[in-house]
Structure formats: structure tokens, C-alpha cells
Amino acid sequence: MSEQNVYSLSLSARATLDLHSLNNEGGEGNQIQTRMVDIVAGDGKLYNVNAISGDMFKHIQAEHLYHIVRNGNAQNGRALPLCAACQVFDANRISADAEFMAQIAGKSDAEAIDLMLKACVLDDVEGNLLTGEGRSTPRKSVVEFGWVVGVPEVTTTDSYFHVKYARERGIEADVDEEARQANLEQRIFHRPASSGIYAVVNHYEIARIGYNDIAQHYALDEEARAARYRALLESVLYTFVQPKGAMRAAQMPHIVAFEGVLSYTTNVLPAPTVSPLNAGYVAEIEGVTQALNGLHPGAVITRPFDSLAAFADIVCDLVGTTMPYTLSV
Numbered sequence: 001m002s003e004q005n006v007y008s009l010s011l012s013a014r015a016t017l018d019l020h021s022l023n024n025e026g027g028e029g030n031q032i033q034t035r036m037v038d039i040v041a042g043d044g045k046l047y048n049v050n051a052i053s054g055d056m057f058k059h060i061q062a063e064h065l066y067h068i069v070r071n072g073n074a075q076n077g078r079a080l081p082l083c084a085a086c087q088v089f090d091a092n093r094i095s096a097d098a099e100f101m102a103q104i105a106g107k108s109d110a111e112a113i114d115l116m117l118k119a120c121v122l123d124d125v126e127g128n129l130l131t132g133e134g135r136s137t138p139r140k141s142v143v144e145f146g147w148v149v150g151v152p153e154v155t156t157t158d159s160y161f162h163v164k165y166a167r168e169r170g171i172e173a174d175v176d177e178e179a180r181q182a183n184l185e186q187r188i189f190h191r192p193a194s195s196g197i198y199a200v201v202n203h204y205e206i207a208r209i210g211y212n213d214i215a216q217h218y219a220l221d222e223e224a225r226a227a228r229y230r231a232l233l234e235s236v237l238y239t240f241v242q243p244k245g246a247m248r249a250a251q252m253p254h255i256v257a258f259e260g261v262l263s264y265t266t267n268v269l270p271a272p273t274v275s276p277l278n279a280g281y282v283a284e285i286e287g288v289t290q291a292l293n294g295l296h297p298g299a300v301i302t303r304p305f306d307s308l309a310a311f312a313d314i315v316c317d318l319v320g321t322t323m324p325y326t327l328s329v
Contacts, residue, residue, distance in 0.1 A: 012201055020252075109214050145201075200276065261281075261304045272288040
């Protein structure tokens with residue numbers, strides 16, 4: 001495949017995850033409550049299902065990107081920069097970098113965004129809001145994650161009984177075992193685990209990597225943008241190879257299956273996505289692709305996959321054969 005320039009990239013997939021607890025709402029008493037949402041599925045009916053928030057998956061992807069940049073800090077020999085705050089994975093990103101915030105004091109919003117884009121990959125790709133001293137300058141994220149939503153009738157959540165034993169302090173060392181056992185404190189709690197098929201929708205505005213939306217120009221050269229694009233693709237792959245989140249120490253998810261469609265465009269039009277809550281989502285995406293290609297021949301490309309291994313092959317192929325699209329400036 002010859003080298004192509006990617007403007008927009010979308011992922012629509014179904015992931016089968018078993019016995020996970022990646023995203024919870026908190027606890028009430030000794031009961032951990034899993035996150036449930038109300039949806040209208042492809043059959044037009046209302047359902048209450050388990051879901052993992054887009055915030056959680058965006059954090060997973062951002063953490064993978066952080067490790068790629070921090071520990072494999074070069075792509076094609078080009079170093080990938082992180083601001084001081086992102087070097088320690090501060091949730092406030094560059095807004096928590098006192099030296100940078102002092103540097104942009106008195107500068108226009110466009111100048112501040114230029115400096116931010118040059119200073120940090122995470123702020124460029126994941127977005128941020130520069131605040132402080134009367135400033136409120138947004139940088140919209142390149143990455144967009146929808147909720148990862150359980151498909152009705154094939155997703156379930158159960159609550160499991162656990163007991164934690166903790167010895168009370170102050171037990172004499174020379175007491176017999178029967179007395180020692182009598183001083184054990186039982187702590188009873190209930191922990192959820194969810195299993196099922198989950199609908200995944202993501203979108204990535206590839207052309208906006210390094211792009212200053214205020215000044216309407218690129219703050220980076222093509223080589224730097226390409227390095228960030230490839231790191232982003234790697235982080236997307238790792239997000240589904242290792243979906244991090246809550247309670248992984250004892251409830252690491254069983255990734256049973258991953259199938260769907262990755263679509264991308266080589267011209268200025270959005271890569272199509274349809275929710276896998278619709279059982280016919282693959283055919284819908286193909287139909288939209290044909291229609292869009294009627295307007296812009298060959299501009300939309302779909303890459304279906306039926307396993308995590310096939311998805312990995314597609315992403316690795318894109319890393320080696322594509323570049324980020326450059327908008328006219």
C-alpha cells in the first residue's frame with residue numbers, strides 16, 4: 001500500500017469482556033456500585049445496562065501514550081516532548097507547569113496555544129484548558145471516546161460476596177490459637193463483576209495534531225506531527241490490548257473477542273462510525289462509505305477485523321504506511 005495521508009479515523013467495534021469492574025460509581029455501605037446507564041438499542045427499546053465511561057477509556061489511552069513517550073521517547077529518531085507536569089502524569093497537564101504558565105503570561109491565546117503545542121504531546125493530543133490570571137484558553141482534544149456500552153441481553157452484572165479478615169491490634173503474642181482466632185475481625189463486602197459484549201465507538205481528528213485552531217496554522221513541522229501520529233496509533237492499540245481501570249488487581253478483564261471496523265479518510269471528510277448497539281453496524285458503515293466515495297472517489301477506506309490480532313495488524317500497517325493529513329493554512 002502506498003503512503004496515504006489520514007484526515008479522520010474512526011473505530012466501531014464489539015469487545016467481549018468478562019468478569020471486569022473497570023468503572024464503578026462508588027460505594028454505599030459495604031456494597032460497591034457498578035456504573036449502569038439507560039440506552040435505546042437498535043430495536044428501539046429502552047434498556048438499563050452496564051457501561052464503562054468514555055472518560056475511563058480516554059484516561060487509559062492517555063496513560064499508554066504517556067508511557068510510550070516517557071519510556072520510548074523517540075519516533076523515527078524524533079524526540080517527543082512532555083511538559084513538566086505531564087512528565088509526572090499530572091491530571092492538570094501543562095496548566096500545572098508553573099514555569100510554562102509564567103512563560104505565557106501576557107501573551108495572546110493564539111501565542112499560548114502555539115507554545116503549548118510545541119511543549120507537550122499530551123496537551124496537543126488529549127486537549128487541555130489553560131487557566132489562571134484571567135486566562136481560559138481551550139485546546140480541544142484530538143481524541144474522542146464514547147461510552148463503552150453493554151449490548152442488551154448479552155451483558156450482565158452480578159455482585160459477589162467477599163470477607164476480609166484483619167487481626168485486631170493488641171493481641172498478646174503468647175495467647176493460644178483459639179483465643180487468637182476469636183479476636184479476628186470479619187469485614188464483609190460485596191464487589192461487582194460484569195461480563196458481556198460491549199459497543200465501542202472512537203474518533204480521532206488526525207489532521208488536528210499540532211494544529212492551532214485559533215491561529216489556523218500548524219505549530220509543528222510534518223516530521224514532528226508524524227511522530228506524534230504514530231505514537232497516538234500505538235496508544236490506541238494498547239488501549240484495547242490492556243484496558244486498565246479500577247479493580248484490576250483481582251479482576252483483570254478477560255478479553256475474549258474484539259471485532260469491528262476501523263475507517264479512515266484521505267480527504268477532508270469524517271471517517272464514518274455507527275454504534276455496534278445496532279447489530280447491522282458493519283453494513284451501515286459500508287453503506288455510508290459507498291455513499292461518501294460517490295462524492296469523493298476513494299477518500300474513505302474501511303478495514304474490518306474479526307479479532308484483536310487482526311486489529312493489531314491493521315494499526316501496525318497504518319503506523320508504517322500513513323501520515324497525518326495537512327490542512328491548507
